Amino acid sequence: MTSEALVERLADWGVDTIFGIPGDGINGIMEGLRRHRDRVRFVLVHHEEAAAFMATGYAKATGRLGVCLATSGPGGIHLLNGLYDAKLDHAPVLAITGMQETSVLGTNYQQEVNLDRLFEDVAEYNMMITNPTQLPTLVDLAIRTAYARRGVAHLTIPNDIQVADADADPWQHVVPARPPQTAPIYLSAPGRPREEDLVRAADALNAAKRPALLVGAGALHARAEVLAVAETLACPVIKTLPGKAVIPDDSPYTTGGIGLLGTRPTADLVDDVDVLFLVGTNFPYTKHLPEPGKARFVQLEADPARAGTRVPTDVPLVGDAREGLMALLPLLTPRSDRTHLRKYQEKMEAWRSDMAALASPDRDPIAPQYVVSVIDELAAEDAILTCDSGTIATWAARYWTIRGDRGFYLSGNLASMAPGLPYALAMRHAYPDRQVIAYVGDGGFAMLMGEFLTAAQQGLPIKVVINNNNSLGQILWEQMVLGYPEHGVRYPEPPTDYSAWARACGGYGAKVTKAGDLPSAMTEAFAYDGPALIDVDVDPDEPPMPGRVSYEQAKHFAQAFLRGEPHRAAIATTLFKDRIAQL
Structure with missing residues (x-):
């Protein structure tokens, strides 16, 4: 059967x-998985978007191919958000979808969606298999492309092809489309x-008076060399947020993160540096990089197409970090x-x-900074923290300390809500x-909260900590920084109790x-032999301030107050408490 050949081919490539x-569009593939369940494990989830996030998280954490499977029509559509996360963060992922029988394609059959057309933008390789003899070659090409281009490959297989004999060829091709038995490549x-190029780069760096990386x-795999x-x-x-685990956060060399979620020492360094050496990053926010002409750039990039795309790079190096x-x-x-x-070591102190002053346990409501500081204190030295997008990314960036073999993963360039929980499940597998700890917001958790049930049903002892500000916190502050009073970003009181869902x-x-x-509840959760969730009500008026506030940001913030910001008294009080704590 063709579906058995598919599963066998995936297993030969190391997919486990x-x-x-x-769904009824992939029943043939499910039978192939049943017959080969000793070689490939199928993880049943509760939403296809989560399946795609899991495949992406698996690929990010292991460097190996992540694979997700969905039925035809709506099932395949649901994969897209997670697949765009893989595309934008350069993770090798294969998406497999079902399709109606070839005899009814084009007749507006039930759930008929041209998934190969729909996936054109997200996929580096994208094909419908219409002949069983195509399958080995197309599987190989899809996987090779996903690895080589660090992106998404998609194969959609009609129902009748799934259950056809693997050697069926009704058109009797003269030359079978079978590939040679080549060992898997593109893993290196x-x-x-x-x-x-190395000589030119060394000359530029040796001549620098105020260099920085x-x-x-x-x-991530080059800590010792960095x-x-x-x-x-x-x-x-300096570390980008996806690159937070490149070197430890207590290293005497690091100034921490960059950009809105970064540190004040990094903002000062960016203005001061004369040669910036970019290694393994295509950081998109150019306004947070040195101004071209005032600094020179050296870049070490794996993909020649990305070398020099953000800033005029004097010396582009193409290769592994x-x-x-x-x-x-x-x-x-x-x-x-x-x-x-030494100047920047003092600034970092x-x-x-x-x-540390802002992560005080004495504040009421609970400071979100304190929540992450407790996670950081109690987590293992090799713990993996997954994170959603939003204000929680700021708190994780500043209070989750990389030391030992700790890991950190989030949706980098897509900055999607909701991947934190699916990532955690995939990484525990x-x-x-x-x-494995998922640090998520209440908004992101609510989107894919069904996957906590997945963790419970599969006995995955992940730990989930919800930063519950009962709002879409990042959008709230973004509205204010634009000079607008907040609107439509806070949920009605009281905050939802997600711990009841966990117990259910x-x-x-x-x-x-x-x-x-908090410390005792988190200690119990971390010691619990199974999935555990802590839902923490935090101060909704705690702003994720950038490392250094610009004049324009301050002006627009003030304008939002003058135009009628409804929570200006609470926000002002929180800011005053923050300043007192720091003093």
Whole structure:
């Protein structure tokens, strides 16, 4: 049967897990999975969007192909948001969907959606299989493309093809479309940059007076090499949010994050640097990078199409981050003058002190900063934290400390709501011996909360901490920064008690409204032998302030107050308390 050939081919490529929901458009594929359940595990979820997020999270955490499966029509449509997350963050994912029988295509049959057309923008490789003899070749090409281009591949298979004999060829092709039995490729890194480019990069970095590194997700496997370059050049290291785990947060070299979620020392450094070395990042927010002409740029990028797309790059290096840095190190001149580095080490000491003051357990309502500080204190040294988009990304960026083998994952360029919980399930499947914590907002959790039931039914001991401000917090502050009073972003009181849902699912659930109760509740949740959820009511008026407030931001914030911001008294009080805590 063709579906058996599909599953066997996937297993030959090392696929061991597929996330999805059955449907009448993929019953043949489900039978293939049943017959080969000893080789490929099918993870039944509660929403196809979550299945796509799980495949993406699996790929991000392991570097291996993530696979999701959905039925024809609405099932395939539901995959799209999670697949765009994979596309924008360059994660290798294969989406498999069903399709109506070939004899009824084009007749407006029930649930007939041209998924191959729908997926044209999201997929690097996108095909409908219409002949069983196509399948081995097309599966190989799809997987090769997903790995090679670090993106999404999509195969849709009509019902009648799924159940046809794997060798059926009604048109009797003279040359069978079977590929050679080539070993899987594209699993290795892009390789070493050209020698002449390495020399040019070394010359630029050696000549710099105030260099800095900006590292991203493409350098997650190159921690030792990044630290070695920072030591040799005596320079600070800035981290993008997806690249937060490249080096530890307590490293003497890092100034933390960049941009709106970044630190004040990084904002100062960006204005001061004369050569910025970008490693494994295509950071899109150019207004937070040095102004071209005032600084030079060196970039080490795996994809030649992305080298120099954000800023005019003086020296583009194309290659793997680890191999490139290893090749570059012998060409760098060790710098004895550490004045530049010490300046930013002192700035980071002051910044860390300010941030610690805001994470006080004495504040009422509970400060969201305190919630993450408790997670950080109680989590294991190799824990993985997954995060949703929104204000929680700011708190995670500043209070989740990378040390040891800790990991951190979120939807980077898509910045979608709701991936935190599906990511956690996928990563627990990938790393069954590691603690996995989903730190999510109430808005994002509500979107895919059915996946907590998935965790309970499958006995996955993930831990979920909800930052419940009973609002769409990030949009609230974005409206105000534009000069508008908030509108349509707060849910009616009282805040929802999601711990009741957790208990109804058969897991641990606790509602926390007082800071003093948080450490004990979280300790119990982390020790619970199964999925656990802590729903924490936090101060909804705590603003995620940027590391350095610009004049325009302050002006628009004030305009929102003058135009009738309905919660201006509470917000002003919170800001006053923040300042007192820092002083």
